[in-house]
Structure formats: structure tokens, C-alpha cells
Amino acid sequence: MSTIIIGVEPSERSRDAIAFGRRLATAAGADVIVANAYPYSDLPSRASNAAYREALRDNALETVEAMRQELGEVGAPAEILVAANVSPAHALHRIAEVRDAALIIVGSTHTGRAGRVLPGSTGERLIHGSPCAVAVVPREYRSRAAEPIKRIGVAYNSTEEADAALAAGIELARGLGAELEIIGVVSAESFGTPALMSGGPSPLSLRADIENKVQQSLDAMLGEVPSDVAATSVRLTGDPADELVARSTELDLLVTGSRGYGPLHSVLVGGVSARIMRSAACPVIAVPRGVEAPLEHLFGSSTATTA
Numbered sequence: 288m289s290t291i292i293i294g295v296e297p298s299e300r301s302r303d304a305i306a307f308g309r310r311l312a313t314a315a316g317a318d319v320i321v322a323n324a325y326p327y328s329d330l331p332s333r334a335s336n337a338a339y340r341e342a343l344r345d346n347a348l349e350t351v352e353a354m355r356q357e358l359g360e361v362g363a364p365a366e367i368l369v370a371a372n373v374s375p376a377h378a379l380h381r382i383a384e385v386r387d388a389a390l391i392i393v394g395s396t397h398t399g400r401a402g403r404v405l406p407g408s409t410g411e412r413l414i415h416g417s418p419c420a421v422a423v424v425p426r427e428y429r430s431r432a433a434e435p436i437k438r439i440g441v442a443y444n445s446t447e448e449a450d451a452a453l454a455a456g457i458e459l460a461r462g463l464g465a466e467l468e469i470i471g472v473v474s475a476e477s478f479g480t481p482a483l484m485s486g487g488p489s490p491l492s493l494r495a496d497i498e499n500k501v502q503q504s505l506d507a508m509l510g511e512v513p514s515d516v517a518a519t520s521v522r523l524t525g526d527p528a529d530e531l532v533a534r535s536t537e538l539d540l541l542v543t544g545s546r547g548y549g550p551l552h553s554v555l556v557g558g559v560s561a562r563i564m565r566s567a568a569c570p571v572i573a574v575p576r577g578v579e580a581p582l583e584h585l586f587g588s589s590t591a592t593t594a
Contacts, residue, residue: 289389289584290318294379295354300394300424305358306432307424307570308392312361314463315586319365320386321355323347324378327371344369383419389585390572392422420455420581422572423564436539440468442531442563445504448544448576453508455574455582456542460516462586467518469508470534471501472527498522528562535567545576 293308295301305321312319325347327340347369355365372378379391441456443449453469460467473494505520512518523530535541543560564571574581 289315289586290320290386291315291585292320292322292379292383292386292388292391293354293358294375294391294393295321295323295351296375297350297353298394300426301354302357302394303424303426303428304392304394304422305354306429307422309358309361310432310436311390311392311422311585312358312365316362317389317585318363319358319361320368320382320388321351321358321365322368322370322379322382323351324370324372324375326373328373329371340371344371380417383417388419389582390420390422391417392424394424395426417575420572420574422570424570425568428570434539436463436465438468438538439463439465439540439542440470440531440534440538442527442541442543442560443469443471443505443508444527446544448574450544451574451576451581452542452544455572457512457516458582458586459540459542459572460518461513465539467512467516468538469505469512469518469520470531471505471520471522472530473498473501473522473524474527498524528559528566531559531563532566532568535563535569535571538569540570540572541567542572542574544574 291308291312293301293304295304308319311317325343327343329340348367351367351369355367358365368382370378370382372381379393382388383391439456439460441449441453443453456467456469459465502522505522509518509520521534523534531541531543541563543563545560560573564573
């Protein structure tokens with residue numbers, strides 16, 4: 288059975304993360320850990336204060352217990368876990384490694400626009416170097432958490448990282464009984480500059496060639512989606528991040544890959560993915576690079592069709 292970690296603090300954004308985590312855990316039958324890191328270092332120093340550490344730990348335990356109560360029943364009772372660490376992101380990374388987690392879920396920053404994803408400092412650090420997939424949930428998601436997850440989008444650009452995102456999207460669509468949408472974006476920059484050499488292709492013919500190539504790639508990927516998953520493709524034109532953010536208003540979940548360099552088996556988002564995760568209107572999951580099927584074991588034998 289796989290494990291989902293929900294990183295929490297005493298805030299409304301953590302309730303958004305709990306609401307999304309409840310949906311996935313219920314559908315997947317996954318184990319859940321509700322975790323909090325309290326700001327204390329256990330390294331010996333002059334600043335060591337056992338009483339202060341104990342007070343911080345007690346507050347952290349109150350927080351995770353309150354969030355576990357809000358999580359409700361998701362199959363097996365959720366585990367609560369607190370850790371002394373001045374870096375919440377580092378603490379969640381460590382827990383994910385030790386527990387071999389499939390997914391870490393965090394809420395959006397409290398300063399962002401309602402209904403939009405805007406990772407806070409923990410979320411920003413989590414999506415850079417996490418050993419497993421990371422979900423960032425938009426503000427006030429809990430107010431619409433009862434709505435079914437019907438459409439899951441995957442940002443696709445013919446890279447290995449996009450292939451991993453597609454594999455994750457297929458697993459999510461199957462487990463949640465949702466339709467999959469493979470989204471390709473023709474970047475306006477790729478055909479917006481006239482050919483530099485005389486006799487080169489015109490911007491119009493170059494655009495047509497690029498659009499045809501992207502469409503062929505989408506068609507090929509659509510043909511590889513298993514027959515038990517309903518899927519469509521969408522080709523957009525413009526700035527990739529802007530187009531995907533705009534498309535997120537029509538999605539219930541968006542999956543992206545990591546950038547094409549950095550440590551294997553970890554999440555390291557680039558400019559486009561980072562912008563998507565800051566502005567999307569739905570939850571966004573970034574999957575680690577170098578993992579062919581990053582959410583393969585999340586749903587296991589689950590046959591849930593609604594969430």
C-alpha cells in the first residue's frame with residue numbers, strides 16, 4: 288500500500304491540503320501521514336532549551352491531531368507525525384524518503400489570490416528536490432472539494448519528463464474515474480521570428496510545420512493511453528505557462544513533469560512548471576524526473592470511480 292504525506296500547519300491552507308488529501312486517499316486506499324515540522328534544531332548548541340522544545344512539540348502535536356480529525360475517515364486511521372527541524376521542506380523530504388511515500392501534499396500560500404495556486408516557502412522548497420511527487424493545492428479548495436474530479440490535464444511536450452507526467456495522469460484518471468486531457472502547447476516564440484537566412488521558411492509555413500509536429504505527437508500519445516481510460520488531446524498556441532494556467536480553469540487537476548536536468552528521481556521544476564504551480568486554478572502535481580511510472584502504486588488495486 289502506498290503512502291500520502293500531508294504537510295500541515297495551523298492555517299487555512301492546510302485545510303485545503305487536507306481536503307485534497309482526503310479525496311486521493313479515499314480513492315486510492317492509501318495510508319496517510321499528517322505531518323508537521325516545528326522550528327527547533329536538535330544539534331547541540333548554546334541555544335538548546337529542552338523546555339522550549341517540549342512546548343513547540345506539544346503545539347505541533349495539537350496541530351496534527353486537529354488536522355487528523357478534520358481529515359476524517361480515509362480507510363486506515365491516519366498517522367500523525369511531528370519532527371524537530373528548522374526547515375519544514377527538509378523534514379517532509381526526510382519523512383517521504385523513510386516511508387517511501389508516493390505523494391506529498393501541501394497548501395498554497397495564504398497571500399495568494401483565492402482559487403489559485405501560489406506555493407509558500409515550504410511549497411517552493413518542496414517542489415525543488417522532493418523524492419516523490421508533490422501536489423500544491425489552491426486557496427479555498429476545501430470550499431469545492433465535494434465537486435467530482437472529472438477532468439485531469441497533463442502538460443505534454445514530447446520529453447521524458449512529460450512521459451512521466453502522462454504515466455502519472457493515466458494512473459490518476461483510472462483511479463479517480465476521470466477523463467484524461469493531454470495538452471500540447473505550440474510556443475509562439477518558435478515561429479514568431481522570421482527566418483534569418485534568405486530563402487528560409489516563412490513564419491506561416493514554420494508555424495504550420497510546428498503545429499503539425501505537435502499534433503502528431505499528441506495523436507501518438509493519445510493512441511498509447513490504455514482503453515480503460517477515456518482520453519482526449521488539446522493543442523494550444525501561445526506562451527506555454529500562460530496557456531496551461533488558462534486551461535487549468537477547465538480542469539480539476541493538472542499534472543506536470545520536472546525539468547530535464549537535476550538529480551534523478553527527484554522533483555526539480557523549471558520556469559514553465561514553476562509558473563503553472565504559482566498560478567493554476569486547480570491542484571497541480573509535479574512528478575519526479577527519471578521515474579517512468581511515478582504514481583504507479585498510488586491506487587494499487589483500487590477500483591474507485593468517484594471522488
